[in-house]
Amino acid sequence: MKPDLKSMTRKELEKLKTNVEKALVKLAEKEKKAARAAAEKAAASHGFSLAELTGDTAPKAVRKRKAGPKTASVPKYQNPANADQTWTGKGRQPDWFKAAIKSGTSPDAMEI
Template identity: 55%
Template sequence: MAIDLSGMNRKELEKLKSDVEKALISAQARDLRAAKKAAEKAAAEFGFSLGEISGGDSAAEKPKRAYKKRKPSKGTGVAKYRNPDDAKQTWTGKGRQPNWFKTAMEKGIDPATMEI
């Protein structure tokens, strides 16, 4: 089957492309079904079900989505402010303000004076 692509306009070519993509998806699904049937038949010859071999129920088994594990952000920030009354207490400037920072602000202390 030879198709003369040079005589087709852009719209016709895009339609053909869309039809080919749909046909490929259909063919892939058909091949997958055939492969599953062949695997089930091969497993049955040895007295097993496909679910027993694969570790799950083949009919209900769906691919699992892999999620990236996030690293905890706690402790990754560099301290930006220091408590003038207690040098051990610091704050990165991110997140909720600590009580000592709020108290200092209420007293009228400029945040710039508490910067490290």
């Protein structure tokens, strides 16, 4: 029943290849089902389910926690001329901070 590959055209060979690949996929699925059935039978004979032995349980949905509200950063610098003006040291420097540095005040002197 061997086909004569040398006498076949390219088109015929490609069709044969496609048919062989399909048959191999079907055979593999059939063998997997048979193996699974045999494994389930063996597990059942010992009083277990296959899922218990392999740990194949449906994964639990993992819920992502919502991020809580952001807390305000603690001020790090204070304007020596106006104690109500503070800066955390993050982001752009406020104008009062730039002016104080320009006038000769060191950042260390403005730390809270």
